[in-house]
Amino acid sequence: MLAPAWHPGPVATDVDLKHLRYFLAVADEGTFTAAAEHLGMTQPAPSRAIRALERELETALFIRTPQGTELTEAGRALSRDARNLIEAADAALTRAARIGREGPRLRVTARGCDVDVLQRLVDS
Amino acid sequence: MLAPAWHPGPVATDVDLKHLRYFLAVADEGTFTAAAEHLGMTQPAPSRAIRALERELETALFIRTPQGTELTEAGRALSRDARNLIEAADAALTRAARIGREGPRLRVTARGCDVDVLQRLVDS
DNA sequence: TTTTTTTACGTATTTCGTAACCATC
């Protein structure tokens, strides 16, 4: 490799989904106060968590104003991504749990097909 | 809503990316011992973390044998998903960090187009 | 003065490593 490609590699290995949930709560609610209440905790908790996140990314995610918070450009981007991310995470965990509980299922539908024939087809 | 749809909702809100990294390490290395070494810690750490994950999902992810570990069906599914998930998370954080550092960039290429024209086009 | 965020500090929870234990080859 003459020009070694820069492999991204883990950039912030101690950012976890909980922090992203806090971040999204603030992004949605518009204030740390409302987000904390929405999350069932006190204001300092998300404030600290998000400040740590910003430190780790070396990037401001919110513009703090006495009227609340506004997303920065980086914050807007992370907002979109984080939403998809925790949705995907939830789906993955749900799927794994379901598979473990019920085994991998395959639903086959074929109109006007004899059930026994279908069964033999699936079995093979 | 007569028949209220069952909204998936967060299923395991305290599973974080770190746990998924541990899980993937064991899945890849084949033993808890090798995974722990690969992660720079001692065997009990991933063992406990994954056992907690299995408890939370109410699903076995590995079959433990004296020769090492083997993925269950649920484990195989989670393995695929977790890999994409961590990759996506890393990409999202990297992107947010880059945007915060450099501002949102847009690379425009147009063969045989005058640079000044292109600039005015982008500016608008 | 009211609203919102941040810092300080003590406490509670979580995570980790060491060590001892169990199981299989």
Added chain:
DNA sequence: GATGGTTACGAAATACGTAAAAAAA
């Protein structure tokens, strides 16, 4: 005994809540 996984327990790190402080309208 060698290898691999688990459990017990004490220590370190992390997260949280209360309280006090700073900043802006």
